[in-house]
Amino acid sequence: xxxxxxxRLARLWSDEIELFVSQRPRSKALWEKAATRMxxxxxxxxxxxxxxxxxxxxxxxQGAHFTCVDGIDHIDLCLGDTGAMVGHAxxxxxxxxxxxxxxxxxxxxxxxDAEIAAGLLADRFQVPFWQFTLSATDANRAMIRYSxxxxxxxxxxxxxxxxxxxxxxxxxxxxxxxxVQERRGNIGAPVPPSETTVVVPFNDVPALEKAFAKNDxxxxxxxxxxxxxxxxxxxxxxxxxxxxxxxxxxxxLIIDETHTICAGxxxxxxxxxxxxxxVVVGKTIGGGVPAGAxxxxxxLQERVRASIHLxxxxxxxxxxxxxxxAVSLAGIRATLSEVLTPEVYPGMIQRATEWxxxxxxAIDDFGVPWQVTQLGSRSEYSFLDRAPxxxxxxxxxxDFEVQQYLHxxxxxxxxxxTPFHNMxxxxxVTTTNDVAAHTTHFREAMESLVG
Numbered sequence: 001x002x003x004x005x006x007x008r009l010a011r012l013w014s015d016e017i018e019l020f021v022s023q024r025p026r027s028k029a030l031w032e033k034a035a036t037r038m039x040x041x042x043x044x045x046x047x048x049x050x051x052x053x054x055x056x057x058x059x060x061x062q063g064a065h066f067t068c069v070d071g072i073d074h075i076d077l078c079l080g081d082t083g084a085m086v087g088h089a090x091x092x093x094x095x096x097x098x099x100x101x102x103x104x105x106x107x108x109x110x111x112x113d114a115e116i117a118a119g120l121l122a123d124r125f126q127v128p129f130w131q132f133t134l135s136a137t138d139a140n141r142a143m144i145r146y147s148x149x150x151x152x153x154x155x156x157x158x159x160x161x162x163x164x165x166x167x168x169x170x171x172x173x174x175x176x177x178x179x180v181q182e183r184r185g186n187i188g189a190p191v192p193p194s195e196t197t198v199v200v201p202f203n204d205v206p207a208l209e210k211a212f213a214k215n216d217x218x219x220x221x222x223x224x225x226x227x228x229x230x231x232x233x234x235x236x237x238x239x240x241x242x243x244x245x246x247x248x249x250x251x252x253l254i255i256d257e258t259h260t261i262c263a264g265x266x267x268x269x270x271x272x273x274x275x276x277x278x279v280v281v282g283k284t285i286g287g288g289v290p291a292g293a294x295x296x297x298x299x300l301q302e303r304v305r306a307s308i309h310l311x312x313x314x315x316x317x318x319x320x321x322x323x324x325x326a327v328s329l330a331g332i333r334a335t336l337s338e339v340l341t342p343e344v345y346p347g348m349i350q351r352a353t354e355w356x357x358x359x360x361x362a363i364d365d366f367g368v369p370w371q372v373t374q375l376g377s378r379s380e381y382s383f384l385d386r387a388p389x390x391x392x393x394x395x396x397x398x399d400f401e402v403q404q405y406l407h408x409x410x411x412x413x414x415x416x417x418t419p420f421h422n423m424x425x426x427x428x429v430t431t432t433n434d435v436a437a438h439t440t441h442f443r444e445a446m447e448s449l450v451g
Contacts, residue, residue, distance in 0.1 A: 051408035061088035093287025096334035106325035124266035136282025137165025147219035161391025163228035224268035230394035263376035287335035348377035358439030
């Protein structure tokens with residue numbers, strides 16, 4: 001971005017690193033010890049991407065805040081990148097999980113909570129039959145396998161710059177010549193993605209029509225709005241066109257609402273009246289414990305079940321020993337019935353609207369060519385002068401150095417944003433004061449960058 005003086009940015013970065021180091025000696029000590037046992041001193045390598053010379057170590061998280069081991073209180077606008085969208089340690093979920101732990105965590109047999117959890121999901125997402133996993137990634141993999149199985153077709157259609165967890169077929173993007181290529185950073189791809197995947201830009205109906213014409217697509221896996229390359233909203237008519245093409249070519253339409261459940265109690269499916277064949281959801285539904293689920297229409301469920309023999313049902317590549325365990329199901333039941341209820345959404349969305357207004361006002365006041373996009377209780381600013389129309393447009397506007405500086409500036413003032421882009425998520429217990437603190441930080445950061 002030409003609006004940012006890079007020498008000035010380097011000086012500001014150095015100052016913020018110095019401040020970070022002075023505030024977090026205990027985190028440093030724990031990191032140095034951990035580095036002898038774990039690569040980069042973290043339990044998952046992506047945790048090394050947080051800005052700063054070492055990660056912040058958490059001591060306790062409650063509601064919309066957490067305290068680090070150095071005693072600093074933080075406003076958490078990351079919320080586990082949706083995993084803690086209900087807030088940390090919500091009392092009803094904690095009570096249900098603790099009670100089930102005391103009665104046994106996993107037996108490979110159903111509990112009463114299973115039917116209740118399935119019913120709660122069916123009411124929200126408009127498909128009646130559900131199965132449970134440990135993550136949305138697991139659920140996506142299952143639905144891709146089932147789709148190939150019942151359609152007899154090989155390809156998965158995804159959106160350029162999508163993200164659906166660690167599903168191999170989704171790590172594909174469009175090259176400059178329009179060919180399907182590995183997405184940058186893809187680790188150890190089993191086969192070239194062109195063998196498994198068709199990629200189209202978001203909001204491009206002609207590209208969809210061209211892709212379907214080959215009649216080799218088993219399923220389409222989408223988020224109803226993109227959320228992992230910045231928020232990219234669907235244009236009017238795009239979902240209708242996709243539904244019609246899936247019907248015409250007998251492809252399974254899978255909608256992944258793992259992040260877009262921020263739009264409302266039943267995500268964008270319920271809010272916008274979308275008509276999927278299958279739904280995937282994960283992360284926040286368990287109240288903090290690993291949980292995911294996938295649902296199907298009655299017609300699709302009948303096709304799937306009729307095509308699988310009981311003798312081989314456990315070795316077909318779908319499921320896992322801990323999938324559908326009693327603790328996860330207790331968490332889902334309590335979270336959906338007592339925590340992430342329809343009644344909490346208006347407040348969450350209002351907090352996101354306040355955040356959006358505060359950030360946009362600062363952008364306007366300091367005259368930088370950026371913008372903010374909101375989706376329900378989630379909002380994100382991008383280094384673009386207009387809302388992005390598709391993933392490549394959002395990706396091309398990214399500026400990693402500026403992003404890292406803004407995130408470090410926030411952490412040094414006790415505010416945590418989602419680490420891999422500039423997104424804030426509101427929980428049922430996020431307050432107006434929490435949002436105002438972010439607005440203050442953002443204005444200070446903007447003034448430091450552009451004066």
